[in-house]
Amino acid sequence: MIRVLVVEDDPMLAELNKRFVEKIDGFTVVAVSNNGEEAIKKLKYEKIDLVILDVYMPKIDGMELFRRVRKQNKMVDFILVTAANDTDKINEALKLGAVDYLVKPFEFKRLEKALFNYKARKKLFFQKPFVSQEEIDKLFIGEYKEEKELKKGLHEFTLNRVMNFLKEHEKELLSSETLSENLAMSKVTIRRYLDYLENMGSIKKEIEYGSRGRPSYRYRYIHKNNK
Numbered sequence: 001m002i003r004v005l006v007v008e009d010d011p012m013l014a015e016l017n018k019r020f021v022e023k024i025d026g027f028t029v030v031a032v033s034n035n036g037e038e039a040i041k042k043l044k045y046e047k048i049d050l051v052i053l054d055v056y057m058p059k060i061d062g063m064e065l066f067r068r069v070r071k072q073n074k075m076v077d078f079i080l081v082t083a084a085n086d087t088d089k090i091n092e093a094l095k096l097g098a099v100d101y102l103v104k105p106f107e108f109k110r111l112e113k114a115l116f117n118y119k120a121r122k123k124l125f126f127q128k129p130f131v132s133q134e135e136i137d138k139l140f141i142g143e144y145k146e147e148k149e150l151k152k153g154l155h156e157f158t159l160n161r162v163m164n165f166l167k168e169h170e171k172e173l174l175s176s177e178t179l180s181e182n183l184a185m186s187k188v189t190i191r192r193y194l195d196y197l198e199n200m201g202s203i204k205k206e207i208e209y210g211s212r213g214r215p216s217y218r219y220r221y222i223h224k225n226n227k
Contacts, residue, residue: 002122005048006032007039007065008081009057017052017081020108024115025152036060043069048076050099050118055082055089063089066096079114081106154196158185162193166203166221173206173218194219 004021006029008014018029031046033039037059042048051069055062066078080093083104093101099121100114124135161183166174176194180187197203197219204220 002027002119003030003047003049004028005030005039005042005046005051007034007036007051007057007062008032008054009034010054013054017111020111021052021115023108023152024112024119026119027115036062036065039065040068043074043076049122050077050079052079052081055080063092066093066098070096077118079118081111154193158189159193159196162190163197163202163221166197166219170221173208173220175216175218179219 004027006014006017006021008017011034014032014034018032021027021029027050030048031042033042035058039051039053040060043051053062053066057065060068062080062082066080069076069078078093078096078098079100079102080098081102081104082089085103090101099118102110102114162179165179165183176187176190179185179194180190183190194203194205198205202222204222206218206220207215208218209215
């Protein structure tokens with residue numbers, strides 16, 4: 001489990017970032033700090049793998065906190081989350097070793113991608129004493145694919161059932177109701193898996209309008225060579 005410290009002076013944003021992180025399987029938020037001084041204490045006494053850090057904060061700002069931690073040679077990683085998009089700040093963050101830099105306002109998908117990439121890096125370093133050039137390229141060019149990860153609450157066996165049914169009926173446009181009836185699963189559960197597969201680019205969603213103008217959705221499996 002990757003242990004995360006969220007550092008954000010806005011209580012609402014801090015809670016939102018905490019919820020975002022804990023939606024991703026493999027991450028847990030062990031602490032939330034509202035200023036730099038408090039964050040330094042947390043880093044001293046808590047085991048932290050990753051800090052999601054705002055730049056502009058009272059007492060000790062994010063960049064100063066980052067510098068102090070690096071001078072102490074602590075083995076902790078940083079993702080910066082800030083409204084600052086000037087090149088000087090970004091350049092310094094990269095030189096200090098930030099693994100990512102998110103500019104506010106950002107969507108959950110962007111933070112999700114940053115966490116997936118970070119998790120992939122941690123997994124690679126943990127599993128292998130040596131890496132190939134191709135694996136190094138993936139680390140620095142950012143080619144790890146999210147489809148290797150399942151969102152929290154989804155299960156591989158169920159995902160495969162849904163995917164296999166869509167493959168077997170690939171020439172048809174199927175509704176969530178059809179899948180629900182054939183797979184004996186609730187419509188709510190089916191839609192969660194369909195949304196996931198659509199986001200991964202494995203299926204295509206098309207909209208249809210009924211006689212009263214109310215839209216409904218149909219889904220079709222996409223062959224990789226047809227994408």
